[in-house]
Amino acid sequence: MSAMTSASTEVSEIDSSARGPISLLLAFALVWLVVSGALALLHFAQTLNPAFLADCAWLTYGRLRGLQETAFVYGWAGNAGVAIAVWLLGRLGGAALRSLNWLTVGALFWNLGVLLGLIGIARGDGSSTPFLRVPEYVQLLLLVAYAAMAIPGILAWTGRGRAQTFAAQWYAVAALFLFPWFFAAAQIVLVHFPVRGVVQAIGAVWYAQSLWNLWLASLALAAAYYLVPKLTGRVLPGYDFAAYGFWTLILVGGWIGGRHLVGGPVPAWVATIGIVSCQVLVFHYLIVAINLRGAFTGRGSTALSLVAYGVTAYLLGGLVDAVVSLRAIAVTTQFTWVTQAQTALALYGAFSLIAFGVIYFLVPRIANQPWPSAPLVRAHYAAALLGTGGLVLGLAVAGVIQGRGLLEAGLSFADIAARTRPWILVAAAGQAVLLAGNLVFLFHFARLLVKKPAVTAAELLRQPPTMEASVS
Amino acid sequence: MRNGFLFFIGLFCAAALSWAGVVLWPHLQMGSLVPYVDETEGKAYPLRLSGIAAQGQMVYDDLGCAACHTQQVRRPGFGSDKERGWGDRQTVARDYIYETHVQLGDSRLGPDLANVGGRKTPYDAEDLYKLLYAGSGAMPAYKFLFEQRSIADRQPSDYALALRGNLAPAPGTEVVPTMRARALVTYLLSLNHTFEYPEARPVEPTAENEGEAK
Numbered sequence: 001m002s003a004m005t006s007a008s009t010e011v012s013e014i015d016s017s018a019r020g021p022i023s024l025l026l027a028f029a030l031v032w033l034v035v036s037g038a039l040a041l042l043h044f045a046q047t048l049n050p051a052f053l054a055d056c057a058w059l060t061y062g063r064l065r066g067l068q069e070t071a072f073v074y075g076w077a078g079n080a081g082v083a084i085a086v087w088l089l090g091r092l093g094g095a096a097l098r099s100l101n102w103l104t105v106g107a108l109f110w111n112l113g114v115l116l117g118l119i120g121i122a123r124g125d126g127s128s129t130p131f132l133r134v135p136e137y138v139q140l141l142l143l144v145a146y147a148a149m150a151i152p153g154i155l156a157w158t159g160r161g162r163a164q165t166f167a168a169q170w171y172a173v174a175a176l177f178l179f180p181w182f183f184a185a186a187q188i189v190l191v192h193f194p195v196r197g198v199v200q201a202i203g204a205v206w207y208a209q210s211l212w213n214l215w216l217a218s219l220a221l222a223a224a225y226y227l228v229p230k231l232t233g234r235v236l237p238g239y240d241f242a243a244y245g246f247w248t249l250i251l252v253g254g255w256i257g258g259r260h261l262v263g264g265p266v267p268a269w270v271a272t273i274g275i276v277s278c279q280v281l282v283f284h285y286l287i288v289a290i291n292l293r294g295a296f297t298g299r300g301s302t303a304l305s306l307v308a309y310g311v312t313a314y315l316l317g318g319l320v321d322a323v324v325s326l327r328a329i330a331v332t333t334q335f336t337w338v339t340q341a342q343t344a345l346a347l348y349g350a351f352s353l354i355a356f357g358v359i360y361f362l363v364p365r366i367a368n369q370p371w372p373s374a375p376l377v378r379a380h381y382a383a384a385l386l387g388t389g390g391l392v393l394g395l396a397v398a399g400v401i402q403g404r405g406l407l408e409a410g411l412s413f414a415d416i417a418a419r420t421r422p423w424i425l426v427a428a429a430g431q432a433v434l435l436a437g438n439l440v441f442l443f444h445f446a447r448l449l450v451k452k453p454a455v456t457a458a459e460l461l462r463q464p465p466t467m468e469a470s471v472s
Numbered sequence: 473m474r475n476g477f478l479f480f481i482g483l484f485c486a487a488a489l490s491w492a493g494v495v496l497w498p499h500l501q502m503g504s505l506v507p508y509v510d511e512t513e514g515k516a517y518p519l520r521l522s523g524i525a526a527q528g529q530m531v532y533d534d535l536g537c538a539a540c541h542t543q544q545v546r547r548p549g550f551g552s553d554k555e556r557g558w559g560d561r562q563t564v565a566r567d568y569i570y571e572t573h574v575q576l577g578d579s580r581l582g583p584d585l586a587n588v589g590g591r592k593t594p595y596d597a598e599d600l601y602k603l604l605y606a607g608s609g610a611m612p613a614y615k616f617l618f619e620q621r622s623i624a625d626r627q628p629s630d631y632a633l634a635l636r637g638n639l640a641p642a643p644g645t646e647v648v649p650t651m652r653a654r655a656l657v658t659y660l661l662s663l664n665h666t667f668e669y670p671e672a673r674p675v676e677p678t679a680e681n682e683g684e685a686k
Contacts, residue, residue, distance in 0.1 A: 046612070047581075050607060050610060050611060050612040051607065051612060051613065054607065054612035054613050054614070054615070055613075055615050055616060056616075057616040060535050060536055060612070060614070061536065061539055061540065061612060062535055062536015062537055062538065062539035062540070063534075063535065063536045064536075065536060065539045066536055066539075124534035124535070125534065126534060127533050127534070127573065128533050128534075128536055128537075128538040128539070128573075128575060128577075130578065157476070158476055170479075173479070173483075174483055177480065177483055178483060178487050181484070181487050182487055182491070185491055185495075189495055189499075194572065194573070195495070195499050195503060196499075196502070196503045196504075196505070196569055197502065197503075197505065197565055197566075197568040197569040197570075197571065197574060198498075198502065198565045198568050198574055198576070199495070199498050199499045199502055199503055200573070200574045201574050201576045202494060202495060202498050203494075203495045206490070206491070206494040206495050210487070210490070214487065247482075247486075250482075250483060250486045250487075251486045251489070251490075253490070254486075254487060254490025254491065254494060255490050255493060255494055257494065258494065260578060261576075263544075263546035263547065263550045263551065263562070264544050264546070264563075264576060265544055265562070265563040265564050265565050265567060265568065265576070266498065266502075266565060267498065267501065267502070267565075270494075270498060273493070273494075327550075331546075331550055331551050334551075335542055335577075335578060335579055335580035336579070336580070339578060339579070340579075402580075406551070406552065406580060407551065407552050408552070409552040409555030409556045413581065413582055413583065413609075413610045414608075414609035414610050417581070417609070417610045
């Protein structure tokens with residue numbers, strides 16, 4: 001694979017020391033990714049044919065939506081994000097990771113929690129709160145397991161070898177540190193001591209928005225800020241502004257959830273503050289665009305190309321958010337597939353593509369051997385781009401058609417469903433391509449893990465850890 | 473960002489600020505909303521859910537009905553909620569103060585249900601049972617909420633569904649809603665946010681506020 005042969009290849013003790021736990025996290029992540037893809041496909045099948053599996057109480061339409069979302073966010077994104085964050089904090093900290101047993105134990109319990117959560121949702125113990133659907137009895141387990149997983153990352157930050165820090169570290173530490181914070185806060189106000197009436201709905205959108213901006217987006221940005229200078233070999237342009245971009249996201253990120261409640265039974269300021277914050281956040285996207293524009297000029301590396309597409313999706317998502325949040329647009333797009341398209345653009349486009357890129361980069365380094373097959377990499381690459389594009393495009397167009405249909409009071413829901421059907425089929429096809437690509441990825445990763453290292457590139461390509469800092 | 477401690481404090485405060493602003497502030501503003509006492513009727517609105525309706529809300533929650541149905545009516549002029557007959561006024565915070573798990577929903581693959589129990593052409597329990605049992609064009613059937621049983625050696629149930637045509641059960645059997653189905657239907661029929669609170673009077677779009685209402 002091209003990323004392997006590029007000049008930046010190097011392996012240090014930092015990577016080999018973390019081999020076991022990080023491989024474990026990534027293996028879990030990829031399995032959940034495939035599981036959530038399969039569930040998402042079933043969900044599309046039910047959208048197209050409501051009678052499909054309708055007799056199965058474990059897989060009602062609503063529960064399937066919760067299942068695929070939970071498997072994706074907590075299974076795939078949680079595992080992969082923590083693995084990436086801990087790995088790059090180790091590298092940028094310039095010392096071997098410590099307390100990795102916490103990562104292993106935490107990962108085992110976290111994934112046990114995800115599994116129990118999915119079973120709980122299927123059984124009917126979950127709730128309809130978006131992104132917080134796991135049953136109450138799993139939430140505390142997930143919280144504690146996550147805190148354990150974050151320990152090596154935080155230790156690598158506090159015990160780092162040099163005083164100077166990098167944007168990749170800020171984002172990674174913020175994600176590791178803040179997730180338990182707002183996960184716990186959301187559990188308290190939504191589950192243990194539920195607030196009254198519609199304040200629950202406000203708390204739910206606050207949680208969902210923090211989950212994206214302060215956790216998953218931060219993890220993806222940490223990876224992008226690490227990988228882009230690394231693979232292009234150039235200093236990030238306008239890097240002095242990176243700190244403003246970072247603090248804008250951290251400060252404003254939690255505020256924009258209220259835009260989903262436009263026209264809802266909440267005080268108008270809740271929605272207004274969300275809309276305004278959405279516009280303020282454009283400043284953050286601008287800085288990210290300036291900093292990471294090098295990603296678009298680099299050539300030849302699959303990892304860099306995936307990151308470039310992921311960053312594009314991230315920026316596009318931000319601009320779409322800013323436009324769609326406006327009341328004049330929201331009146332049409334609210335409650336439609338457009339919302340799902342935005343979620344898909346963020347989760348499948350921005351997060352997953354960047355995560356794929358960084359996984360292609362990091363696995364050869366921790367496993368100390370190259371990816372076994374270049375065609376498999378290309379197949380997954382093509383499937384990821386094509387599938388994500390089809391999924392987002394299909395959902396977005398279906399959403400606009402649905403939104404316009406909803407405004408025509410005389411149009412029945414069956415008619416709206418008939419009009420959106422072709423585009424739902426496009427989205428479902430995209431999801432199927434994604435699933436096929438991710439199966440290839442899982443297979444490829446498994447093959448790399450079980451294969452005996454033929455080349456130990458480490459001894460040949462060893463470079464001092466200080467190399468990590470010099471380019472970012 | 474050389475000072476690690478300040479960095480953590482900054483992160484903590486940023487998150488705390490958004491929590492305080494987005495969650496705590498509305499809680500202080502609306503968390504102690506009280507029912508509105510209507511002197512002429514001598515009743516306080518909203519009405520409390522009955523015990524079985526509260527159970528029905530749990531069924532609604534765990535089946536994931538909110539994946540397709542919202543329970544919030546937008547104000548007349550903002551969307552076509554009124555024209556679709558979902559409610560004459562927008563829903564307001566006071567409507568929800570007794571709900572243990574508010575189900576605003578974020579997707580409309582099916583109709584809004586905020587007033588399903590108080591529509592002008594009301595559904596009765598029988599209609600809702602049939603809809604749940606047989607489904608409709610865009611809605612799946614929830615047959616597992618019903619029990620088909622023999623009436624060979626027992627009295628037919630009072631709750632048995634009167635099904636005709638190809639839905640009719642085999643002779644000698646009846647289709648009876650389970651406890652969960654009965655709770656769910658009771659809950660749906662209890663959804664009726666039609667009482668006009670002072671803050672809920674509809675703002676009809678006029679020439680002046682046309683632009684704002686768009």
